[in-house]
Every structure is written in structure tokens, then in C-alpha cells.
Amino acid sequence: MDAHALSILCITLLISTLVHPTISELCNPEDKRVLLQIKRAFNDPYILASWKPDADCCGWYCVSCHPTTHRINSLTIFAGELSGQIPPGVGDLPYLETLEFHKLSNLTGPLQPSIAKLKSLKFLRVSWTNISGSVPDFLSQLKNLTFLDLSFNDLTGSIPSSLSLLPNLDAIHLDRNKLTGPIPDSFGAFHSKVPGLYLSHNQLSGPIPASLANMDFNVVDLSRNKLEGDASIIFGSNKTTQSVDLSRNLLEFDLSKAEFPESLTSLDVNHNKIRGSLPTELTTLNLQYLNVSYNRLCGEIPVGGKLQSFDYTSYFHNRCLCGAPLESCK
Ligand SMILES: *[C@@H]1O[C@H](CO)[C@@H](O)[C@H](O)[C@H]1NC(C)=O
Numbered sequence: 001m002d003a004h005a006l007s008i009l010c011i012t013l014l015i016s017t018l019v020h021p022t023i024s025e026l027c028n029p030e031d032k033r034v035l036l037q038i039k040r041a042f043n044d045p046y047i048l049a050s051w052k053p054d055a056d057c058c059g060w061y062c063v064s065c066h067p068t069t070h071r072i073n074s075l076t077i078f079a080g081e082l083s084g085q086i087p088p089g090v091g092d093l094p095y096l097e098t099l100e101f102h103k104l105s106n107l108t109g110p111l112q113p114s115i116a117k118l119k120s121l122k123f124l125r126v127s128w129t130n131i132s133g134s135v136p137d138f139l140s141q142l143k144n145l146t147f148l149d150l151s152f153n154d155l156t157g158s159i160p161s162s163l164s165l166l167p168n169l170d171a172i173h174l175d176r177n178k179l180t181g182p183i184p185d186s187f188g189a190f191h192s193k194v195p196g197l198y199l200s201h202n203q204l205s206g207p208i209p210a211s212l213a214n215m216d217f218n219v220v221d222l223s224r225n226k227l228e229g230d231a232s233i234i235f236g237s238n239k240t241t242q243s244v245d246l247s248r249n250l251l252e253f254d255l256s257k258a259e260f261p262e263s264l265t266s267l268d269v270n271h272n273k274i275r276g277s278l279p280t281e282l283t284t285l286n287l288q289y290l291n292v293s294y295n296r297l298c299g300e301i302p303v304g305g306k307l308q309s310f311d312y313t314s315y316f317h318n319r320c321l322c323g324a325p326l327e328s329c330k
């Protein structure tokens with residue numbers, strides 16, 4: 001081939017890539033169609049400006065493609081100016097493993113029902129938005145889900161008991177919503193281990209289900225609800241729980257009857273109606289944080305361990321607790 005023929009070939013190739021930019025495109029055309037439809041549904045927001053029909057969607061911001069199948073496997077929209085509801089189109093990205101809408105105060109409406117179709121979904125976060133409606137029952141169909149975060153939204157209604165059917169769940173974050181009703185009994189019978197249970201800052205009421213005695217969470221945060229009755233079943237000597245926050249509820253039980261796991265490093269039960277005395281066992285724990293203030297505790301603060309290293313505000317406003325760091329017992 002002479003130089004002339006070669007340069008014609010080069011020019012021809014150059015023109016054909018300009019005219020047909022999709023020749024080397026990795027993006028699946030169906031995924032691209034769906035994403036462009038999602039962009040239109042959100043009214044072409046600036047945060048999706050890189051979503052251009054003539055560019056490979058595997059190179060767009062806020063999405064990623066699987067390295068070999070090149071199907072869209074992640075859609076993550078974070079802290080942008082985005083308004084409206086989650087479009088039904090999100091359910092038409094069948095290979096999605098990660099779906100995240102985070103810090104989008106103008107995102108409203110319900111958690112889109114078409115999300116139920118995303119059978120490969122592992123990570124679902126819709127948090128710090130203004131989505132409303134209930135925590136949908138359909139979430140229990142997402143059998144591959146390992147992480148569920150619906151915190152800091154406007155969700156109402158009760159927690160569906162079917163969430164316990166999820167076999168691979170690592171954490172549930174439903175904190176900072178307006179959820180009402182009880183913690184489902186089924187939360188003591190998760191089909192998976194669930195290291196983290198975060199339900200704080202809601203309006204949950206009723207007793208803590210006795211079934212929770214069976215669960216060994218790493219972290220339990222039930223603070224700032226209206227939960228009543230006995231919470232001692234959260235503890236247990238053969239659990240491996242590290243952090244328990246039950247503060248600002250209506251809990252009423254005898255703390256001296258609770259058996260604390262050796263692993264416990266943080267315990268906050270302030271603002272309840274907890275009675276009894278502080279068990280000596282607390283001196284054997286490697287506590288980094290303790291707050292039992294604003295309860296109905298009595299008796300001497302056991303001497304030893306970390307107990308005298310905490311501020312008096314960890315203990316104040318009880319019925320008759322005494323001893324260091326509070327005033328000495330008479
Ligand atoms: C939300 O919408 C309001 C009213 O349209 C607008 O003023 C504001 O900038 C938007 N905020 C964000 C973060 O999109």
C-alpha cells in the first residue's frame with residue numbers, strides 16, 4: 001500500500017468514527033435509552049450534563065458499567081440540584097447492583113415501585129431526600145440486598161415485617177424518618193445476621209419485641225422513639241454487641257437484671273424510666289462511652305473499671321445514684 005492509499009484509508013477511518021461514534025461504544029443501547037429517559041424525567045439537570053446521546057454511557061458521570069458485560073451496574077446521584085420523583089425507568093436497568101440517591105432535598109414522592117424489578121440490587125441508599133410514603137413491602141423481594149439505607153427522609157407508616165426475609169442483609173438504616181408503630185416481631189428472626197440496626201429519630205412505639213433476644217447486633221440504635229417496657233433482652237452475656245443506644249424513649253426496666261456482653265464499648269440509655277442499680281459487672285467492661293442520666297436509678301456507682309473516668313453528666317438526674325463522680329453516698 002503506498003502512502004497516498006494509506007492516508008486515504010486513515011481519512012476514511014477518521015470520518016467513519018466521526019460519523020458513527022458508536023462503533024467502539026461499550027454501552028448497551030437499551031441501558032442508554034433508559035438512562036436518557038431518566039435524564040428527561042428529571043428535566044435535564046446539570047448534574048447529568050455528561051449524559052449525552054453521542055457519548056458512550058459507560059463514560060458518563062453517576063453511572064458505571066460492569067467490566068465484562070458493559071451493562072450499567074451502578075447509578076449514584078449525590079448532592080446535586082435534582083427535582084421531582086424517582087422515575088419508573090430506574091426499574092429498567094436490570095443489571096443494577098448499586099442504586100443511590102443521596103442529599104437531594106428536592107427529590108420527592110414515594111420510593112419508586114419499579115425498584116422491585118431490580119433483582120441484582122445489592123446496595124440501596126435513598127437518604128437525605130424528601131421522599132415520602134411508606135417503607136415498601138416490595139423491598140423484601142430484593143433477595144440480593146446487603147445494604148439498605150432509607151435514613152433522613154420523610155417516610156411514614158410502620159416498618160414492614162417482611163424485611164426480615166432478606167437473606168443477605170448487613171445493615172438496616174431507617175433512622176430519621178417519621179415511622180410509627182412497633183418494631184416488628186420478625187426483627188428477632190432475620191434470615192441474615194444484620195450487624196447494624198438503626199431505627200433512631202422516629203415515632204416508633206410499643207414494647208421492644210422479646211424476639212430481639214435472639215439477635216446479636218454489632219450496633220443497635222433505637223434512640224429518640226416512644227418505645228416502652230423492657231429492653232434488657234437487647235443485652236445478653238453471650239452476644240458480641242458493641243454499641244447500644246436506647247436514649248430518649250419510655251423504657252422501664254431494672255438495669256441490675258441486664259447481662260452485658262463483654263464486647264460492649266458504648267451504652268447510652270439516657271432519658272428513660274430505668275430503675276434498679278448499676279451492676280458491678282459494668283466495671284469489667286472496656287467502656288468508651290456511658291450515659292445513664294435522666295432515669296430512676298439508685299444506689300452506689302460501682303467503683304472500678306472505667307466508671308469513675310466518665311463525667312458526672314453520664315450519671316446525673318437519677319433518683320438516688322451516688323458515689324464518684326457524683327456526690328458520695330451518705
Ligand atoms: C429546590 O427547589 C427550590 C425551588 O424550586 C430551589 O429554589 C432550590 O434551589 C432547589 N434546591 C436544590 C438543592 O435543588
Ligand SMILES: *[C@@H]1O[C@H](CO)[C@@H](O)[C@H](O)[C@H]1NC(C)=O
Nearest residue numbers: 104105106107108129130154
Ligand atoms: C425538603 O426537606 C427540607 C428539610 O426537611 C425542607 O426544608 C424542604 O422544604 C423540603 N423541600 C421540599 C421540596 O419538600
Ligand SMILES: *[C@@H]1O[C@H](CO)[C@@H](O)[C@H](O)[C@H]1NC(C)=O
Nearest residue numbers: 095118119120121143144145
Ligand atoms: C444474587 O447473588 C448471587 C451471589 O452473588 C448470584 O449468583 C445471583 O446471580 C444474584 N442474583 C441476581 C438476580 O442477580
Ligand SMILES: *[C@@H]1O[C@H](CO)[C@@H](O)[C@H](O)[C@H]1NC(C)=O
Nearest residue numbers: 213214215216236237238239
Ligand atoms: C447463648 O445464645 C444461645 C443462642 O443464641 C442461647 O440459646 C443460649 O441460651 C445463650 N446462653 C446464655 C447463657 O445466654
Ligand SMILES: *[C@@H]1O[C@H](CO)[C@@H](O)[C@H](O)[C@H]1NC(C)=O
Nearest residue numbers: 270291292293294311313314
Ligand atoms: C448524657 O446525656 C445527657 C442528656 O442528654 C446530657 O445532658 C449529658 O451531657 C450526657 N453526658 C455525656 C457525658 O455525654
